[in-house]
Amino acid sequence: MIRDSNPFLEPEEAGRMSSVDLKIVLVVLVTLAAYTVVASVIPQVESEVPMDIAFGAEVTPEELVEAGESIYRGAGGCVACHSESPGARGPNLLTDYRGEGLIGERCADRVPGLDCKEYLYQALVRPNDHIVDDYPPIMPPSDRALSQPQIWAMVAFLQAAGGEVTVTAADIPDEPGAATAPAPPPAPEPGAAQLADAPDVFRAQCVMCHQVGGEGGPIGPPMDGIGARLSEAELRLAILDPEAVIAEGYEDMAGIMPPNYGEILTPDEIETLVRYLSGLH
Template identity: 30%
Template structure:
């Protein structure tokens, strides 16, 4: 999960354009130790809630000497990607208390519904109710051509998109939903209640594909 968050941070989230780790960023503050600092930024707000708020409503709390230029990440990332990014940021000096259950709880939330209701108890799980709000955002739409490139490069060795031609190792994935792809890519798991027809349990970690979930979803429709 932390690996997936680091991948989102470095790629789709484009966080490194403004931030750095271990030094002041070009446009944003140094994130080294942010996992520890987040716990004391706002009274009665947990590190988890503060980091969620920082990603989804970045102008609510501004670090001194930095302008309010960060866009709301709900416009860029899926809810699952937001959650694994929080886990990665927590790992920078703090305690990671985002769990796979937290991520699963919000994976089916549409990006247009993501918001944050800070909670003081850092041990409390992040439920769908915790992060559902009214933040406006356009639904994320992938590029099927880019998805085809990813599929042809990595997926086809084990999966075949044609239901009549099952892959040599993995099940066919034609029509796979974003929820399924997000769960497999970000957590290496299946969505709650999903029962695959065939699971050889040998799929390697795919966190490096976190920024291609929408593209694959569009291609596999």
């Protein structure tokens, strides 16, 4: 009669191994439970890919403001830098700033010769022309990722923060992005990563600073080949704690990447990013 599935083990030794196996199973179960609890308490803030919008000739200020707020808090990625959080990368826009009021109150006084509407538009499409105080020049032009109707809707939303909305349909080009349509990028090499293949969350949150296949912002390191250089654990850490490891050659950019993606993104979105980046070889 065989007393154990492995005839080479004595009963006492087989019992010890069963005990060890049970402990391993328990450790795995506890670890999975811990990750589940952590994921459940991370704020679930949905990001979204910038979707084109269009406005008719009779568009109202209220419609523009509503659309602009949706873009500002979502697809535009503005809240990653413009917040009340300590160490925010940009000035507060929707709360009082150093006694000067909300952005809609102070925008007309920022640059001599520019009214509020024109200043806000220029600050979005040529942000480095109008640096505020000692903030670093890290904001990419919004027309890299957003269309003209989206940008003008955000102007209306920012004007409404303490001021009067003066944006009208006459300000918005008929064709989304027509006024600033960039030249098409060079064709990628066969097999090269392309931005069009990136998930929505990457195009909504990362493309303004990181390039893939030559497309995107040049502020941070390009993502081409990142999966061959970093493990999934290292990629996850780089997203949640960007100060942990600074990419070689980008030391001067330390502190630029927002540290609050654990709050801005959902756990699923973070894992989507990790899987996508790990596949860029």
